[in-house]
Amino acid sequence: MKKNSPTIRDVAAAAGVSVATVSKYINGAQRFSAPVEAKLKVAIEALGYRSNPLARSMITGRTRTIGLTILDISNPHFTNVVKGANRVALRHDYTLLLVDTDENQARERPLIEALAQRVDGLIVSSRMPDEETHWMLDLNKPLVLLRRSETLPIPSVGIDNRLTTYMLARHLLNLGHRQIAYLGFGQAPRINDERIRGARECLEEAGLTLDVYDAHAPTSHAGEHACSRVMLGPRRPQAVICYNDLIALGFMKEAASLGLKLPQDVSVTGIDNVPYGEFASPALTTVDIQSEKMGELAMQKLIDALAGHPDTEHSMFEPRLIVRESTAACG
Amino acid sequence: MKKNSPTIRDVAAAAGVSVATVSKYINGAQRFSAPVEAKLKVAIEALGYRSNPLARSMITGRTRTIGLTILDISNPHFTNVVKGANRVALRHDYTLLLVDTDENQARERPLIEALAQRVDGLIVSSRMPDEETHWMLDLNKPLVLLRRSETLPIPSVGIDNRLTTYMLARHLLNLGHRQIAYLGFGQAPRINDERIRGARECLEEAGLTLDVYDAHAPTSHAGEHACSRVMLGPRRPQAVICYNDLIALGFMKEAASLGLKLPQDVSVTGIDNVPYGEFASPALTTVDIQSEKMGELAMQKLIDALAGHPDTEHSMFEPRLIVRESTAACG
DNA sequence: GTGAAAGCGCTAACAT
DNA sequence: ATGTTAGCGCTTTCAC
Numbered sequence: 001m002k003k004n005s006p007t008i009r010d011v012a013a014a015a016g017v018s019v020a021t022v023s024k025y026i027n028g029a030q031r032f033s034a035p036v037e038a039k040l041k042v043a044i045e046a047l048g049y050r051s052n053p054l055a056r057s058m059i060t061g062r063t064r065t066i067g068l069t070i071l072d073i074s075n076p077h078f079t080n081v082v083k084g085a086n087r088v089a090l091r092h093d094y095t096l097l098l099v100d101t102d103e104n105q106a107r108e109r110p111l112i113e114a115l116a117q118r119v120d121g122l123i124v125s126s127r128m129p130d131e132e133t134h135w136m137l138d139l140n141k142p143l144v145l146l147r148r149s150e151t152l153p154i155p156s157v158g159i160d161n162r163l164t165t166y167m168l169a170r171h172l173l174n175l176g177h178r179q180i181a182y183l184g185f186g187q188a189p190r191i192n193d194e195r196i197r198g199a200r201e202c203l204e205e206a207g208l209t210l211d212v213y214d215a216h217a218p219t220s221h222a223g224e225h226a227c228s229r230v231m232l233g234p235r236r237p238q239a240v241i242c243y244n245d246l247i248a249l250g251f252m253k254e255a256a257s258l259g260l261k262l263p264q265d266v267s268v269t270g271i272d273n274v275p276y277g278e279f280a281s282p283a284l285t286t287v288d289i290q291s292e293k294m295g296e297l298a299m300q301k302l303i304d305a306l307a308g309h310p311d312t313e314h315s316m317f318e319p320r321l322i323v324r325e326s327t328a329a330c331g
Numbered sequence: 332m333k334k335n336s337p338t339i340r341d342v343a344a345a346a347g348v349s350v351a352t353v354s355k356y357i358n359g360a361q362r363f364s365a366p367v368e369a370k371l372k373v374a375i376e377a378l379g380y381r382s383n384p385l386a387r388s389m390i391t392g393r394t395r396t397i398g399l400t401i402l403d404i405s406n407p408h409f410t411n412v413v414k415g416a417n418r419v420a421l422r423h424d425y426t427l428l429l430v431d432t433d434e435n436q437a438r439e440r441p442l443i444e445a446l447a448q449r450v451d452g453l454i455v456s457s458r459m460p461d462e463e464t465h466w467m468l469d470l471n472k473p474l475v476l477l478r479r480s481e482t483l484p485i486p487s488v489g490i491d492n493r494l495t496t497y498m499l500a501r502h503l504l505n506l507g508h509r510q511i512a513y514l515g516f517g518q519a520p521r522i523n524d525e526r527i528r529g530a531r532e533c534l535e536e537a538g539l540t541l542d543v544y545d546a547h548a549p550t551s552h553a554g555e556h557a558c559s560r561v562m563l564g565p566r567r568p569q570a571v572i573c574y575n576d577l578i579a580l581g582f583m584k585e586a587a588s589l590g591l592k593l594p595q596d597v598s599v600t601g602i603d604n605v606p607y608g609e610f611a612s613p614a615l616t617t618v619d620i621q622s623e624k625m626g627e628l629a630m631q632k633l634i635d636a637l638a639g640h641p642d643t644e645h646s647m648f649e650p651r652l653i654v655r656e657s658t659a660a661c662g
Numbered sequence: 663g664t665g666a667a668a669g670c671g672c673t674a675a676c677a678t
Numbered sequence: 679a680t681g682t683t684a685g686c687g688c689t690t691t692c693a694c
Binding site for chain 1: 336379381383384385386388389394396404405407410411413414417418421426427428429430431433442444445446448449469471551580581583584606607609610611612613
């Protein structure tokens with residue numbers, strides 16, 4: 001168990017050539033004479049030489065690493081984003097430096113700034129309001145945001161949030177519901193506001209209003225907690241549109257234990273189409289927001305930018321309504 | 332948007348001191364005279380200097396990065412492992428370099444070898460049989476395995492697999508079941524074999540035998556696929572122990588669409604206690620294997636090793652039976 | 663307490 | 679096709 005691995009100089013010595021030759025050989029930069037190539041092969045094999053990526057990065061300025069910050073890896077939406085991003089990264093010989101900020105806003109900036117120094121580019125999912133995001137431009141690294149920035153010229157991928165809830169509201173309207181509530185997550189203001197707006201617009205077209213509640217967290221636990229407040233309050237809804245699937249799942253579980261029959265007593269919808277909505281009881285009606293594709297595209301954009309083909313646009317995926325059993329005609 | 336950031340030399344010049352002094356100041360290596368400290372502070376602030384971690388790593392030999400390879404981030408078990416590992420890493424100012432090998436065995440070795448060069452230590456989850464794992468010792472990096480190695484002196488964390496299925500079998504026996512099947516995942520031989528053994532031992536004590544099936548993948552999709560083979564074959568079981576929760580969830584869904592009543596017609600159990608088992612219908616009886624704690628402990632062991640306190644033991648978490656509604660007395 | 667100088671392992675001109 | 683050399687930005691003796 002010797003501690004120090006051989007360097008390029010050891011190889012050069014062993015093969016009787018110069019370090020430059022070894023370097024070029026390793027990087028496949030050109031062709032070599034048969035004898036040199038043979039000696040190189042032998043020496044490298046014998047020494048078990050592997051080039052030091054740190055030293056290389058110091059010079060080339062590239063690490064073949066992409067930084068990815070997400071809010072919570074436990075949320076299947078982000079899990080899928082990571083999955084997609086990882087797949088594309090691996091295909092292009094990049095590795096992911098992952099930071100899970102754990103829904104902790106205060107942490108985001110220092111973590112991202114530290115991360116930026118160790119990677120070639122970043123994919124960032126943040127809860128920071130646009131106004132406080134200018135410093136990201138000073139990172140001097142290619143960046144892709146996982147939601148549009150209204151004010152900054154940073155490429156991004158996302159979903160049409162307004163449309164997700166518009167579609168859900170329309171769906172519920174079609175089923176005959178009139179009393180519709182939205183159970184949101186106010187700490188994600190931009191997304192949440194857009195979603196409220198979508199539902200509200202749809203309902204207003206029908207002359208109805210939207211009751212808005214807040215779950216305080218994007219988790220199933222928060223959904224459970226909020227359920228009695230929504231369902232046993234003074235304005236009991238016939239249908240509830242939840243900020244995401246996790247909240248919806250928790251909501252449904254708690255509703256059942258409150259003695260409510262689903263979906264007869266209340267229709268429930270989520271957003272995200274996490275893989276487990278279909279195993280719930282009743283299976284969850286939701287909107288697919290293409291999480292994995294978002295991860296893939298974000299990574300692809302970044303890699304394109306790194307290759308000199310930047311893309312400053314915001315790419316918007318189209319939401320798709322997935323109707324299952326948690327929504328039914330209003331009794 | 333200037334491209335090149337200031338170096339330690341720029342700071343030294345601006346502050347009128349030597350680079351060595353700047354270096355020491357940044358690393359808080361010693362105390363300084365008031366005037367020097369003041370000038371340093373000003374210069375660093377004015378230039379917006381941030382030390383280059385790559386250059387530092389080249390010298391110190393440490394990157395403050397931990398490599399983590401997992402088989403599939405989509406599997407909530409691994410998601411939780413990552414969550415736990417990330418939490419401990421962040422606390423100690425380490426970052427995760429994540430590699431999702433996507434259940435692709437051929438990829439594992441090259442990916443891990445490449446990863447090893449860029450990190451201070453690794454946490455590895457692999458499907459490789461023990462015999463083919465010797466090369467990991469040549470990585471010359473602290474290592475923690477996410478399952479015990481029988482032959483290699485590498486620290487590890489894991490679960491008592493035998494006990495998980497023993498407990499489940501006992502539970503089913505207590506409910507009066509006699510025809511019990513195991514729906515496994517043969518590509519994870521070590522884990523799978525131990526789980527078969529646990530169930531078998533328990534049944535043999537009761538004079539019964541275990542029917543073994545294979546799902547070919549650790550996913551809900553595979554569970555769905557396998558269901559009809561198990562339930563409509565010649566030896567229809569009264570209860571099925573699945574390799575993990577995902578397989579169980581898929582199995583239950585398909586069973587329902589085959590017209591079976593759960594749990595009356597068949598009791599089903601999983602292993603892992605993924606967060607969504609409790610939302611399934613019926614809620615899934617399972618065994619908690621403490622995935623997040625595994626991630627935490629693995630990271631803690633690694634960080635301890637990096638700090639000079641290695642720990643060569645295998646740490647085994649205790650499985651805990653979680654009884655919900657997917658198992659019931661044999662009708 | 664502060665500074666000069668020697669590299670870490672490698673790549674990138676620029677010779678030859 | 680191969681070699682020489684000058685660093686990348688930083689830490690680390692070892693003087694002063």
